[in-house]
Amino acid sequence: QKEVEQNSGPLSVPEGAIASLNCTYSDRVSQSFFWYRQYSGKSPELIMSIYSNGDKEDGRFTAQLNKASQYVSLLIRDSQPSDSATYLCAVTDSGGYQKVTFGTGTKLQVIP
Amino acid sequence: DTAVSQTPKYLVTQMGNDKSIKCEQNLGHDTMYWYKQDSKKFLKIMFSYNNKELIINETVPNRFSPKSPDKAHLNLHINSLELGDSAVYFCASSLSGSADTQYFGPGTRLTVL
Numbered sequence: 080q081k082e083v084e085q086n087s088g089p090l091s092v093p094e095g096a097i098a099s100l101n102c103t104y105s106d107r108v109s110q111s112f113f114w115y116r117q118y119s120g121k122s123p124e125l126i127m128s129i130y131s132n133g134d135k136e137d138g139r140f141t142a143q144l145n146k147a148s149q150y151v152s153l154l155i156r157d158s159q160p161s162d163s164a165t166y167l168c169a170v171t172d173s174g175g176y177q178k179v180t181f182g183t184g185t186k187l188q189v190i191p
Numbered sequence: 192d193t194a195v196s197q198t199p200k201y202l203v204t205q206m207g208n209d210k211s212i213k214c215e216q217n218l219g220h221d222t223m224y225w226y227k228q229d230s231k232k233f234l235k236i237m238f239s240y241n242n243k244e245l246i247i248n249e250t251v252p253n254r255f256s257p258k259s260p261d262k263a264h265l266n267l268h269i270n271s272l273e274l275g276d277s278a279v280y281f282c283a284s285s286l287s288g289s290a291d292t293q294y295f296g297p298g299t300r301l302t303v304l
Contacts, residue, residue, distance in 0.1 A: 111290040122281055122295035123234065130290075165232060171289045178247055179289045181234040 085182035098155040102168030113169040158189045195296040203302045211268045214282030223265040226281040
């Protein structure tokens with residue numbers, strides 16, 4: 080059973096701080112990695128995708144991928160109360176149709 | 192201009208009933224999905240279709256039957272509803288496969304009494 084693991088939180092950070100969200104995955108040959116944000120009562124929406132080792136930055140968000148350690152993270156700089164949500168890590172497997180497996184999500188609370 | 196739409200948004204029904212959820216996307220995507228999100232917020236894929244062809248069929252009771260009349264529509268029919276079927280069901284679509292960004296519908300909250 081291929082797994083994607085996240086700390087469920089809640090992770091509480093003060094406004095303006097850096098929030099660090101972590102995810103590990105079990106399938107060594109996973110190919111595509113995603114971070115989705117889900118507000119309470121809403122549907123998931125994509126924040127970042129990353130496909131190769133290293134960092135990828137988009138505004139206040141940075142995704143980091145380390146395939147050797149089977150680890151992907153999301154950093155949110157200058158955290159805002161509007162960033163308070165559940166962050167879902169998603170990983171595609173190596174199969175022909177690349178099934179996506181989601182983690183259980185980390186709830187982030189940004190304290191004003 | 193809704194990209195992925197689902198109907199109904201809420202569904203409350205009795206055990207043993209049969210119900211359907213409809214999904215439509217106007218993004219021109221080739222691949223559509225059904226996910227189930229339980230009370231612990233775990234999002235699990237159920238089915239995936241690519242150009243009307245079933246490509247992913249997870250371990251789901253055969254009471255659940257998806258149907259894709261065309262690549263813009265993916266419906267989910269559930270027979271003999273059980274208490275454990277209560278969840279939020281999300282439809283999603285992506286351009287060509289799971290390596291692409293998935294766009295989710297607003298969800299259908301199913302409550303089985």
